[in-house]
Amino acid sequence: MAVSLSFAGETFRPLPCGGLYWPAQNALLVADLHFEKASFYGTLGQFLPPYDSVDTLACLIDAIAATGATRVWCLGDSFHDAGGPARLAGPARAALQALTRTLDWVWITGNHDDRAAATLGGRVMVEAQAGPLLLRHEAERSELRPEVSGHYHPKLRIRLRGRTVSRRCFAVTTTKLVLPSYGALTGGLDIGDPAFVAAMGGPVSAYVALDDRVLCFPATRAEVRVG
Numbered sequence: 001m002a003v004s005l006s007f008a009g010e011t012f013r014p015l016p017c018g019g020l021y022w023p024a025q026n027a028l029l030v031a032d033l034h035f036e037k038a039s040f041y042g043t044l045g046q047f048l049p050p051y052d053s054v055d056t057l058a059c060l061i062d063a064i065a066a067t068g069a070t071r072v073w074c075l076g077d078s079f080h081d082a083g084g085p086a087r088l089a090g091p092a093r094a095a096l097q098a099l100t101r102t103l104d105w106v107w108i109t110g111n112h113d114d115r116a117a118a119t120l121g122g123r124v125m126v127e128a129q130a131g132p133l134l135l136r137h138e139a140e141r142s143e144l145r146p147e148v149s150g151h152y153h154p155k156l157r158i159r160l161r162g163r164t165v166s167r168r169c170f171a172v173t174t175t176k177l178v179l180p181s182y183g184a185l186t187g188g189l190d191i192g193d194p195a196f197v198a199a200m201g202g203p204v205s206a207y208v209a210l211d212d213r214v215l216c217f218p219a220t221r222a223e224v225r226v227g
Helices: 037-043 052-067 090-102 116-120 194-200
Strands: 005-007 010-014 020-022 027-030 071-075 104-108 123-125 128-130 133-135 147-149 154-160 163-168 170-172 176-178 204-209 214-219 224-226
Touching: 005 170, 027 052, 037 052, 052 090, 090 116, 154 204, 194 204
Parallel strands: 027 071, 071 104, 104 123, 133 147, 147 176, 154 224
Antiparallel strands: 005 010, 010 020, 020 027, 128 133, 154 163, 170 176, 170 204, 204 214
């Protein structure tokens, strides 16, 4: 069952994987893929399972197939660092380049990767205007136009039946929609964190996407308690 979220007069479908499908544009929006994060830490002598890029890419391919999207906007930090594309293994590189050849693919630059993804096809932009929305990596508090971004990896902590559960979420105000991180190895920032509250510049609602519904929570600095 498709479930929806309304923002800036547009209807979106939040996905449990962290992507946001925009039916009117037949577009899939994702943020903070952080491809090659494990290999980056490997260069520093901290060895992590080297499967994050493959897992993230497989999840992305599944989301594209499930939605039928013909456009993909990656909202920054698609790679964990500027050297990430060079470290991407051959099969994953080929699969990603096949996607950028066959889809209308846009890489928004982020603070981790800048223009690094340009070698893999698609278009690279600092920000983009799509319909009524401004697409960028990091929300700007002073921006009055409706914007969709990433960067903060929003998560919601829920106190449920005596235990705390943390879930990635879509964070929404009247003018800002921040996507959760998509990457397999990425963490998250609680939406009550002062840095996040300051960036959003107003009351925040948190949307948690499940397979059959979207849960909405009014967010405060305290944990949300359910039950």
